[in-house]
Amino acid sequence: xxxxVSLLVQFAQMLLVLALAPLLTGVVRKVKARFQRRIGASVxxxxxxxxxxxxxxxxxxxNASWLFRxxxxxxxxxTWVAAALVPTFxxxxxxxxxxxxxxIAGLLGTARFxxxxxxxxxxxxxxxIGASREVMIASLAxxxxxxxxxxxxxxxxxxxxxxxxxxxxxxxxxxxxxxxLALVAxxxxxxxxxxxxxxxxxxxxxELTMVHEAMVLEYSGRHLAMIExxxxxxxxxxxxxxxxxFAPIGLAGANAGIxxxxxxxxxxxxxxxxxxxxxxxxxxxxxxxxxxxxxxxxGAALMLSLLGVLLLxxxxxx
Amino acid sequence: xxxxALSCIGLFCLLAxxxxxxxxxxxxxxxxxxxxxxxGAILFGTGLLAIAEPAQRIALPLGxxxxxxxxxxxxxxSFFLLLLGLGSAGASLxxxxxxxxxxxxxxxxxFYPLFLAGMTLVLLADDxxxxxxxxxxxxxxxxxxxxxxxxxxxxxxxxxxxLLMAVFSGLTMLLxxxxxxxxxxxxxxxxxxxxxxxxxxxxxxxxxxLAGAGSKAGLVPLHVWLPLAHPAAPSxxxxxxxxxxxxxxxxxxxxxxxxxxxxxxxxxxxxxLAVGGITAIMGVLHALMERDLKRLLAYSTVENIGIVFVGxxxxxxxKANNFPxxxxxxxxxxxxxxxxxxxxxxxxxxxAGAVLHATGTRDIEKLGGLLQRMPLTSAAVLVGCFxxxxxxxxxxxxxxxLTFQAILLRPELPQWGLKLSIPxxxxxxxxxxxxxxxxxxxxxxxGFLGRPRTAAAGNAHEADRWSVAxxxxxxxxxxxxxLFPGVTIDxxxxxxxxxxxxxxxxxxxxxxxxxxxxAASRSSYNxxxxxxxxxxxGGIAAALVKRFGSSGLRRSPAWDCGFxxxxxxxxxxxxxxxxxxxxxxxxxxxxxxxxxxMPAPGxxxxxxxxxxxxxxxxxGVYVPLGQAVTWVSTYLNVLQFLTIRRYLGFVFILLIxxxxxxxxxx
Numbered sequence: 001x002x003x004x005v006s007l008l009v010q011f012a013q014m015l016l017v018l019a020l021a022p023l024l025t026g027v028v029r030k031v032k033a034r035f036q037r038r039i040g041a042s043v044x045x046x047x048x049x050x051x052x053x054x055x056x057x058x059x060x061x062x063n064a065s066w067l068f069r070x071x072x073x074x075x076x077x078x079t080w081v082a083a084a085l086v087p088t089f090x091x092x093x094x095x096x097x098x099x100x101x102x103x104i105a106g107l108l109g110t111a112r113f114x115x116x117x118x119x120x121x122x123x124x125x126x127x128x129i130g131a132s133r134e135v136m137i138a139s140l141a142x143x144x145x146x147x148x149x150x151x152x153x154x155x156x157x158x159x160x161x162x163x164x165x166x167x168x169x170x171x172x173x174x175x176x177x178x179x180x181l182a183l184v185a186x187x188x189x190x191x192x193x194x195x196x197x198x199x200x201x202x203x204x205x206x207e208l209t210m211v212h213e214a215m216v217l218e219y220s221g222r223h224l225a226m227i228e229x230x231x232x233x234x235x236x237x238x239x240x241x242x243x244x245x246f247a248p249i250g251l252a253g254a255n256a257g258i259x260x261x262x263x264x265x266x267x268x269x270x271x272x273x274x275x276x277x278x279x280x281x282x283x284x285x286x287x288x289x290x291x292x293x294x295x296x297x298x299g300a301a302l303m304l305s306l307l308g309v310l311l312l313x314x315x316x317x318x
Numbered sequence: 319x320x321x322x323a324l325s326c327i328g329l330f331c332l333l334a335x336x337x338x339x340x341x342x343x344x345x346x347x348x349x350x351x352x353x354x355x356x357x358g359a360i361l362f363g364t365g366l367l368a369i370a371e372p373a374q375r376i377a378l379p380l381g382x383x384x385x386x387x388x389x390x391x392x393x394x395x396s397f398f399l400l401l402l403g404l405g406s407a408g409a410s411l412x413x414x415x416x417x418x419x420x421x422x423x424x425x426x427x428x429f430y431p432l433f434l435a436g437m438t439l440v441l442l443a444d445d446x447x448x449x450x451x452x453x454x455x456x457x458x459x460x461x462x463x464x465x466x467x468x469x470x471x472x473x474x475x476x477x478x479x480x481l482l483m484a485v486f487s488g489l490t491m492l493l494x495x496x497x498x499x500x501x502x503x504x505x506x507x508x509x510x511x512x513x514x515x516x517x518x519x520x521x522x523x524x525x526x527x528l529a530g531a532g533s534k535a536g537l538v539p540l541h542v543w544l545p546l547a548h549p550a551a552p553s554x555x556x557x558x559x560x561x562x563x564x565x566x567x568x569x570x571x572x573x574x575x576x577x578x579x580x581x582x583x584x585x586x587x588x589x590x591l592a593v594g595g596i597t598a599i600m601g602v603l604h605a606l607m608e609r610d611l612k613r614l615l616a617y618s619t620v621e622n623i624g625i626v627f628v629g630x631x632x633x634x635x636x637k638a639n640n641f642p643x644x645x646x647x648x649x650x651x652x653x654x655x656x657x658x659x660x661x662x663x664x665x666x667x668x669x670a671g672a673v674l675h676a677t678g679t680r681d682i683e684k685l686g687g688l689l690q691r692m693p694l695t696s697a698a699v700l701v702g703c704f705x706x707x708x709x710x711x712x713x714x715x716x717x718x719x720l721t722f723q724a725i726l727l728r729p730e731l732p733q734w735g736l737k738l739s740i741p742x743x744x745x746x747x748x749x750x751x752x753x754x755x756x757x758x759x760x761x762x763x764x765g766f767l768g769r770p771r772t773a774a775a776g777n778a779h780e781a782d783r784w785s786v787a788x789x790x791x792x793x794x795x796x797x798x799x800x801l802f803p804g805v806t807i808d809x810x811x812x813x814x815x816x817x818x819x820x821x822x823x824x825x826x827x828x829x830x831x832x833x834x835x836x837a838a839s840r841s842s843y844n845x846x847x848x849x850x851x852x853x854x855x856g857g858i859a860a861a862l863v864k865r866f867g868s869s870g871l872r873r874s875p876a877w878d879c880g881f882x883x884x885x886x887x888x889x890x891x892x893x894x895x896x897x898x899x900x901x902x903x904x905x906x907x908x909x910x911x912x913x914x915x916m917p918a919p920g921x922x923x924x925x926x927x928x929x930x931x932x933x934x935x936x937x938g939v940y941v942p943l944g945q946a947v948t949w950v951s952t953y954l955n956v957l958q959f960l961t962i963r964r965y966l967g968f969v970f971i972l973l974i975x976x977x978x979x980x981x982x983x984x
Contacts (some may be wrong), residue, residue: 059873062874077852084851097832098842116757120767120890132760132899135898139584140902143751147744160841217878302745308740309744312741
């Protein structure tokens with residue numbers, strides 16, 4: 001019985017992230033629209049977009065290979081599994097031990113690898129420009145992510161996100177310099193990985209600075225829908241991760257009752273809303289960076305996270 | 319067990335003779351490579367069975383008088399024997415098909431089994447003489463293999479550099495064993511284990527072993543021969559040299575430092591950590607700039623050797639601080655990565671060989687579109703690219719994940735050198751992993767995807783059945799070792815026990831085959847479960863979308879924002895793909911510069927764009943060294959044409975000087 005319940009909770013989490021992801025994107029767009037004194041589309045518009053795209057036939061380039069057709073599903077599946085590993089409303093779910101924070105970073109790396117290869121498959125220059133910039137940004141953001149994982153793991157004594165969240169919630173962690181550095185670095189990494197302003201502009205196509213949109217230019221129909229859903233899931237994943245490490249308030253324990261789960265769920269939705277408003281505000285208040293200024297921006301995350309790890313190696317109390 | 323391994327060496331030598339005799343006969347290929355395939359399989363089995371057994375010895379009445387030839391098969395040799403068997407079986411299977419069109423098989427056939435015999439003997443040697451004999455046999459036979467296609471430009475020079483580096487490696491190993499043996503001259507490894515050299519001598523032996531094994535393995539700055547020799551050798555030999563021989567060098571380092579010396583002081587660990595981290599980063603940055611597929615793979619080997627040495631450095635650091643569990647984890651991670659590298663690098667070299675055979679070029683700028691023309695080869699290479707980029711659920715990720723766990727294990731080491739170098743290595747390792755992914759997106763994306771850039775790439779054909787079988791087998795092994803990392807970790811338990819006195823917790827008995835390096839609350843990873851999840855959710859998503867959404871599909875010309883260009887020359891090239899990375903890292907690492915010469919308006923000359931790169935190590939170390947040797951030999955040249963009286967005079971003066979030195983010494 002207990003196994004069935006924990007299995008159900010695990011599935012509830014997987015469905016929850018999938019169901020909330022487009023809404024989160026919709027809210028961010030709405031916030032940005034309001035700041036620009038527009039009414040903006042409904043927050044449910046991303047769902048309608050997905051339904052429309054799913055219903056359309058795929059128009060495939062003549063020379064597209066099987067890799068191009070498999071890629072959208074692979075990207076979606078890797079991102080979804082990674083998002084399901086992040087505690088949202090409760091820690092210690094049934095399969096939470098199947099991967100730790102490094103594995104989550106690795107799964108996102110797999111998704112990106114497939115995405116960049118798919119962009120090169122047709123052999124157009126837009127795909128190439130997107131892929132080459134994506135791997136350049138990833139070559140800075142990914143090590144920064146690993147170093148953030150290292151500093152969080154040194155504080156919590158575990159790379160397991162559930163254990164980290166429990167430690168942050170119950171342990172005497174206090175205010176630490178290294179955690180502050182990790183938070184700043186993780187925010188920069190999240191912006192870079194999700195192709196948000198100032199790294200990339202999710203609202204435009206056909207701009208010379210674009211990265212992610214250039215890679216998915218050849219996609220259409222249901223393939224594009226899977227990629228859009230993957231993008232929304234990735235954004236949700238990063239906000240959940242930041243919330244789970246730095247604001248684990250309200251998270252239910254491993255075998256808590258239904259009441260604790262409901263409180264955890266409400267807290268999670270509130271955290272997502274805060275994250276969406278913060279992201280919308282930040283994106284409105286800053287300009288897109290030139291591509292070759294990005295290494296300074298993302299490199300700062302790398303340096304900050306390295307500093308955090310060094311501080312922890314020098315003194316566990318930092 | 320050791321008798322089987324010994325008879326395998328004998329069989330290799332017989333095959334070498336057969337190879338010399340059969341020469342150009344078409345049966346030679348089947349006999350030599352088929353034989354090597356079988357013997358490789360036997361060696362693999364021997365290693366697998368002997369790894370958990372107690373050490374076995376045998377002494378042969380051969381070699382130097384009073385010393386003889388001592389052979390020993392313990393857990394460490396068994397593991398590397400397993401690795402060697404696997405690598406040689408795969409390379410031989412590939413070679414049966416790949417060498418069908420070889421024009422001069424007699425240049426390869428005799429030396430190939432001899433090379434394998436040398437490597438096997440290195441693993442079995444239990445005294446310094448047999449070790450060095452086998453080490454040199456391995457170097458010389460592989461030199462002959464590098465020289466196999468000696469008429470192609472550059473190959474002779476590559477082989478010369480390789481020979482010089484091999485001589486350097488042999489010399490430093492010789493000195494290391496000389497110091498280990500001490501004034502009494504105990505050349506058997508047992509005597510060396512029993513002797514406890516002083517701190518100064520330990521430092522000397524460590525430095526010599528690091529230089530000797532490092533130059534064979536490809537540690538920066540001794541890596542220069544790899545990018546020259548690997549492209550020059552036939553592809554199956556490149557696979558062996560890169561996938562197996564560099565591991566034999568790692569074995570040499572472990573044998574001397576972990577076993578014979580019994581560990582090293584903590585400062586030695588910082589040196590290994592620093593060299594390993596720098597090697598990893600420099601290797602992958604060079605690989606990112608290369609357009610020759612095999613040179614790219616050679617530099618990537620340098621990177622992976624760096625990762626292995628980072629693991630070894632961590633193991634030394636923990637061992638020096640009396641923390642055997644940590645040392646066991648780090649050592650297991652390093653050896654696991656060595657095995658993984660054998661698998662995926664051999665696979666990638668096979669792929670490069672198949673591409674070279676199908677298109678006649680190794681230049682990725684002249685390839686493209688191979689995924690459609692060579693589907694099986696490309697799919698296998700794709701698996702290898704996933705594995706080498708350390709992406710889950712492949713094997714490369716499992717071993718790098720273990721290395722990160724080792725880095726996190728104990729931050730409170732007392733020494734400041736380690737406190738700073740371990741996190742710095744974590745950063746370098748993470749950077750190297752991300753750059754490796756970028757490197758293989760570029761290599762596969764430009765070489766195998768897109769539209770064919772030349773007619774040769776457009777007319778490429780699938781490789782023969784033997785080659786495809788070898789590649790598919792290794793791709794399968796990459797996936798299997800990635801999905802079941804616990805099997806390899808358990809296999810390595812006796813090795814870690816013998817060298818650092820502890821082993822990692824037993825993995826495969828646990829429920830669901832989860833990998834738990836220390837404790838479940840600390841970290842765990844279940845590759846199989848994640849693989850099933852990803853496969854399942856992707857498959858279900860695809861099925862649902864096709865059932866409830868649309869399932870139609872229409873082919874049309876590429877969209878490309880409405881302006882598709884029919885010329886394949888407008889695609890991204892390897893150079894343009896690597897340009898952002900070159901701009902970010904290249905200025906520091908290679909002093910990379912783009913110089914654009916734009917003529918003034920009205921000027922009719924053409925505009926030019928030049929890219930310059932400086933290889934600091936080649937220009938800063940090897941070129942001055944070569945110039946110094948030339949300079950000295952020019953001045954000493956006069957000594958070549960003297961009369962006999964003068965030579966006798968020199969001998970006399972030298973004798974006097976030596977006697978005086980002896981008199982002063984006493």
